[in-house]
Amino acid sequence: MTQAQESSTSPATRPATSRNGWPGVAALALGTFTVVTSEMLPVGLLTPMGRSLGVPEGVAGLTLTVTGLVAALSAPALVPLLGRADRRTALCVLVVGNLGAAWAPDFGTMVVARVLVGIGMGGVWAVAAGLAVRLVPAKSAGAATSLVFSGIAVASVLGVPAGTYLGALAGWRAAFLAAAGLGAVVLVAAALLLPRLPAERVVPLGGVLRLTRDPRLRTGLLVVGFLVTGHFAAYTYVRPVLEDVTGVGAGTIGALLLVYGIAGVAGNFLAGAGAARSPRTTLLVIGTVLALTVAALPWLGGSPALAAVLMAVWGLGYGGVSVATQTWVLLAAPDAREAASSLFVGVFNGAIALGALAGGLVADRVGVTAVMGTGAALVAGALVTTAVGRAPHPRLPGRDPVHDPRT
Structure with a gap:
């Protein structure tokens, strides 16, 4: 510098x-x-x-x-x-x-x-x-x-x-x-x-890209890529999956998606509190919940009641992804928060497009319910990356991560 x-x-x-x-x-x-x-x-x-x-x-x-x-x-x-x-x-x-x-x-x-x-x-x-x-x-x-x-x-x-x-x-x-x-x-x-x-x-554009040399930030961006790609590979096609597995109509699917959304609001605030203390632990919990729930939907979603429970758990887990991963990124680059956030946004939006594309290819070639397995496998990749990669130090109460030498 x-x-x-x-x-x-x-x-x-x-x-x-x-x-x-x-x-x-x-x-x-x-x-x-x-x-x-x-x-x-x-x-x-x-x-x-x-x-x-x-x-x-x-x-x-x-x-x-x-x-x-x-x-x-x-x-x-x-x-x-x-x-x-x-x-x-x-x-x-x-x-x-x-x-x-x-x-x-x-x-x-x-x-x-x-x-x-x-x-x-x-x-x-x-x-x-x-x-x-x-x-x-x-x-x-x-x-x-x-x-x-x-x-x-x-x-x-x-x-x-x-x-x-x-x-x-x-x-x-x-x-x-x-x-x-x-x-x-x-x-x-x-x-x-x-x-x-x-x-x-x-920060010049070259400086933005050079931030990825930090293993803590690089790990966080990889986790974002795996989690968001896996989620959208599955979630983009959740309606046809529910129609095939649960046999419900459009009205019930709308209600299930509403349950998912409400649970997502709760998951956002729960994950925000947890990520401030330990972003790695929070993302390990989120990844485990998402991988198990997405994989289980084709097998346990035959009942509308069970499907509702699974959609609520899915929403609770994914609702915390944005705030938990953004917290990781901000802690990993406390002196360049805007630049690091711009990389986060780029990876996040690119992963949305990639997930929808990957899910579509699997749905066309293997079958629509197979996208759930694809999504779960990608989320499992995020779990492994979170567990073995470098993580930033959590923000300690009363300390600004920008000025705290321990971050």
Whole structure:
């Protein structure tokens, strides 16, 4: 590290945390809710979107794929490109992207709009968790990170179903317009509740990539890759699996997914508390729960009651993945939290796309229930990586991991 870099990370140049920063943390949580809702809206709107834009549903589904891939590629690049610019600018891009999607007269325009959504997503995700720990005292960092990531689980329970319902009532364009409006609300809330948000430290793109030389961060990113790929290889096809194994209809599947989502909210906060004490132990528990549950669903899910229990346990486990892995990453790179978070976002979104692709290949060539075994095997890979890889030291109560020499 150069002398200039060292001086940029000194306590004098780093914004002070605030004991009244919780409204700002809540604004960040609303931001993550908006990001996930914006990303996943096409899931419930594919049929009317495709019909309106003149493309098949399969092609319309690319609007989801392109957004995830752009977010994965843009997040590591945005941190050095933004430099010391205010991080709230990423929200502006997200709003413009959703407005473009609501207006899009053809599929090409829609793809451009979704690219902008992906860029906005990458920018928001890359800084959200790192900002949370800058707004509250060190002893509250774990709780603040959990609150920020609760937006993910709440979006799956409320955001995407609400967008689907609005699309049915007022047309699919209204759902994207509402997402743009929500993004504007978040932008106003960020302006009122958050301080100006420059980077803690300007890191060039080469510096972002060089962070992966740290075995603790490298292990964390590998765990993210295995866990998220395994989850989405299975979860993307959970509906046909439940239809085949349990024999339930669309209404019951909707209820099972609601149970999954509610359990995910609880899992987020449980894992946040555990990861602050020991990220390795927390992820070992999460990985074990996910591997066993996903593998068991084709064998034990024949009863709707057992299927509900398994979906609840699955949601409880996966609900903690984001906050636990992000905590690991932040502890592994306490002096470059934004840069490390951008790598986390890139790996996470890339793993979503890879998991959906892997699950589709297995479903087509072997059978839909086989995706559960594939997902469980990948999660088992995360378990092994967590157990044998280098882990960061947990944050001790009352100590900031940035200044604590033991981290």
